[in-house]
Amino acid sequence: MEKITCDVVVMGSGLAGLRAAIEAARTGRGKISVAVVTKTQPMRSHSVSAEGGTAAVLYPEEGDSLESHMWDTVKGSDFLSDQDVVERFVKLAPQEIIQLEHWGMPWARRKDGKIAQRSFGGQSYPRACYAEDKVGFYEMSTLYDTCLKFDEIMFYDEWFVTKILKNKGRFAGVVAMSLKNSELAVFNAKAGILATGGAGRIYSFATFGHSSTPDGYAVALRAGVPLRDMEFVQFHPTGLVPSGILITEAARGEGGILRNKNGERFMEKYAPKAKDLAPRDIVSRSMITEMREGRGFKTEEGEDYLLLDLTAIDPEVIKKRLTSIREICLRNAGIDPINEPIPVRPVAHYYMGGVDANIDGATELPGLWAAGEVACTSMNGANRLGSNSTTECLVWGRITGEMAARFAMSNQAVEPAKSDIEEEEKRIYDKLLGPAPRANPYNIKKEIQTLMERHFHIYREAGSMEEGLRMLRVLRQQAELGVEDKSRYYNTNLMNVLEIDGMFDVCEVIGVAALHRQESRGAHARVDYPKRDDENWLHHILVYKTADGLEFAYKPVVVTKYKPAERTY
Ligand SMILES: Cc1cc2nc3c(=O)[nH]c(=O)nc-3n(C[C@H](O)[C@H](O)[C@H](O)COP(=O)(O)OP(=O)(O)OC[C@H]3O[C@@H](n4cnc5c(N)ncnc54)[C@H](O)[C@@H]3O)c2cc1C
Numbered sequence: 001m002e003k004i005t006c007d008v009v010v011m012g013s014g015l016a017g018l019r020a021a022i023e024a025a026r027t028g029r030g031k032i033s034v035a036v037v038t039k040t041q042p043m044r045s046h047s048v049s050a051e052g053g054t055a056a057v058l059y060p061e062e063g064d065s066l067e068s069h070m071w072d073t074v075k076g077s078d079f080l081s082d083q084d085v086v087e088r089f090v091k092l093a094p095q096e097i098i099q100l101e102h103w104g105m106p107w108a109r110r111k112d113g114k115i116a117q118r119s120f121g122g123q124s125y126p127r128a129c130y131a132e133d134k135v136g137f138y139e140m141s142t143l144y145d146t147c148l149k150f151d152e153i154m155f156y157d158e159w160f161v162t163k164i165l166k167n168k169g170r171f172a173g174v175v176a177m178s179l180k181n182s183e184l185a186v187f188n189a190k191a192g193i194l195a196t197g198g199a200g201r202i203y204s205f206a207t208f209g210h211s212s213t214p215d216g217y218a219v220a221l222r223a224g225v226p227l228r229d230m231e232f233v234q235f236h237p238t239g240l241v242p243s244g245i246l247i248t249e250a251a252r253g254e255g256g257i258l259r260n261k262n263g264e265r266f267m268e269k270y271a272p273k274a275k276d277l278a279p280r281d282i283v284s285r286s287m288i289t290e291m292r293e294g295r296g297f298k299t300e301e302g303e304d305y306l307l308l309d310l311t312a313i314d315p316e317v318i319k320k321r322l323t324s325i326r327e328i329c330l331r332n333a334g335i336d337p338i339n340e341p342i343p344v345r346p347v348a349h350y351y352m353g354g355v356d357a358n359i360d361g362a363t364e365l366p367g368l369w370a371a372g373e374v375a376c377t378s379m380n381g382a383n384r385l386g387s388n389s390t391t392e393c394l395v396w397g398r399i400t401g402e403m404a405a406r407f408a409m410s411n412q413a414v415e416p417a418k419s420d421i422e423e424e425e426k427r428i429y430d431k432l433l434g435p436a437p438r439a440n441p442y443n444i445k446k447e448i449q450t451l452m453e454r455h456f457h458i459y460r461e462a463g464s465m466e467e468g469l470r471m472l473r474v475l476r477q478q479a480e481l482g483v484e485d486k487s488r489y490y491n492t493n494l495m496n497v498l499e500i501d502g503m504f505d506v507c508e509v510i511g512v513a514a515l516h517r518q519e520s521r522g523a524h525a526r527v528d529y530p531k532r533d534d535e536n537w538l539h540h541i542l543v544y545k546t547a548d549g550l551e552f553a554y555k556p557v558v559v560t561k562y563k564p565a566e567r568t569y
Contacts, residue, residue, distance in 0.1 A: 382522020
């Protein structure tokens with residue numbers, strides 16, 4: 001097997017991965033090599049599709065404050081975020097907006113020439129910086145261009161990370177497979193940064209692209225690194241029906257209104273003050289209630305939906321600031337939102353949980369950091385606020401990039417254990433590429449997604465979750481994953497099977513964590529435990545994969561300034 005040696009290996013080339021690579025290269029300028037290993041090309045990462053904005057406090061003199069951003073985030077998280085982490089986040093956020101501007105980011109402008117900001121759900125001040133409604137595309141272009149200026153950074157596009165290697169209790173690199181020819185290689189690195197994005201398409205109705213799968217969570221879990229707070233899955237209120245394409249919250253930030261079958265602005269009932277701009281968990285639950293109580297619409301196929309009405313917004317604002325939303329509606333639904341309301345319903349969109357990481361993004365495995373959506377530093381707690389995630393990727397990309405580079409410059413590399421490499425070779429070439437599959441992997445994938453939609457959606461209940469877990473385990477036992485196509489060149493069939501294998505691991509963790517948390521908090525709504533229970537559940541749930549199965553551990557929530565209080569909007 002080929003061995004590629006580098007100082008820092010960054011897994012993933014979304015916002016977090018690219019920002020981390022730049023900071024590692026800057027920190028070790030002229031002395032360091034950084035390999036970015038990524039299964040797509042960088043500009044195909046999910047970050048490119050971020051639409052609405054990136055939150056930061058820019059104008060304290062005009063009334064916004066770090067204190068207010070911190071409070072909004074903690075309250076939005078239903079008091080499960082670690083407040084020291086949030087404090088660090090809000091302090092570093094403005095620096096990242098300016099840094100991006102210096103690298104060439106074309107932020108939208110106010111009339112006075114300063115960076116413009118717009119409203120987002122749960123943010124009590126308009127603090128989302130934007131660029132039309134394509135913020136992710138412009139941020140990614142800016143970061144990718146900047147990466148290319150550093151000789152220290154090497155890109156390995158279309159390489160799929162399959163395993164994290166360790167030895168003597170330290171990170172030793174990764175095994176990755178070139179998608180071009182299915183060759184495996186060892187990236188022997190002193191430090192690693194996991195930036196593989198969210199768990200993505202484990203639900204069928206989701207805003208993610210099909211390449212967003214939970215590979216990163218699975219490789220960490222298998223390497224003995226725990227996952228934290230995986231029960232918290234965010235459902236965004238407005239997925240376009242029937243495709244699930246995201247209609248950004250900025251559409252409501254610009255004045256869009258949700259309506260039911262009777263034309264009522266129903267959010268007035270559930271969140272009298274914030275209305276349509278209440279946090280996502282609250283809006284999504286309210287929408288499900290409206291549909292369940294018969295005030296929704298049905299498509300010809302029987303799918304429920306409600307309406308997002310933008311018709312009162314000035315058409316020029318829609319054309320200029322919601323450009324791609326209009327395009328998406330015209331192309332995918334034959335609707336012009338200037339004249340007609342948009343059919344929407346809640347859609348799987350973001351994972352608050354992730355690879356357990358401390359305030360510096362460091363994992364339990366020395367030498368391995370995690371950043372971006374795959375990481376859980378507990379910044380988002382039980383519910384993330386819109387426009388905080390792109391900022392989080394930038395902030396922890398920067399932090400982990402610097403930390404990993406410093407670590408690499410002051411530590412020797414460790415050789416990965418030979419037996420680990422051989423084991424991985426066997427798993428991929430003998431097991432997956434070996435005997436023909438008994439079941440069609442695409443049917444299995446569909447079954448997993450359907451099962452997650454049915455048993456681990458917005459409202460959850462013990463009996464249904466137990467049944468979901470049982471079905472998931474039976475499916476895994478019977479599945480016998482394997483690949484029909486034995487070719488070595490661009491074998492996407494093999495890649496998909498590797499992804500599905502990771503989906504099984506991660507869905508099971510979501511399932512056991514959701515069943516374990518006997519309360520309702522943020523995005524986790526238990527019909528059988530409808531109240532938040534701070535006495536028993538004000539802590540994080542960690543799940544380890546061990547030889548004996550999955551094991552739980554706990555971490556307290558860090559409360560510095562704000563005692564948990566009732567959450568009203
Ligand atoms: C449609 C949409 C709109 C959004 N809009 C906003 C918004 O307006 N504001 C906001 O703050 N947030 C928004 N979000 C959330 C935010 O965009 C994401 O949380 C964030 O971009 C994630 O970035 P990331 O760098 O962690 O991962 P991603 O951008 O998901 O990148 C993951 C990377 O990892 C690579 N990878 C994955 N698995 C492997 C593997 N096995 N081997 C090698 N590489 C691998 C992929 O190729 C990719 O490069 C939106 C999300 C979606 C889905």
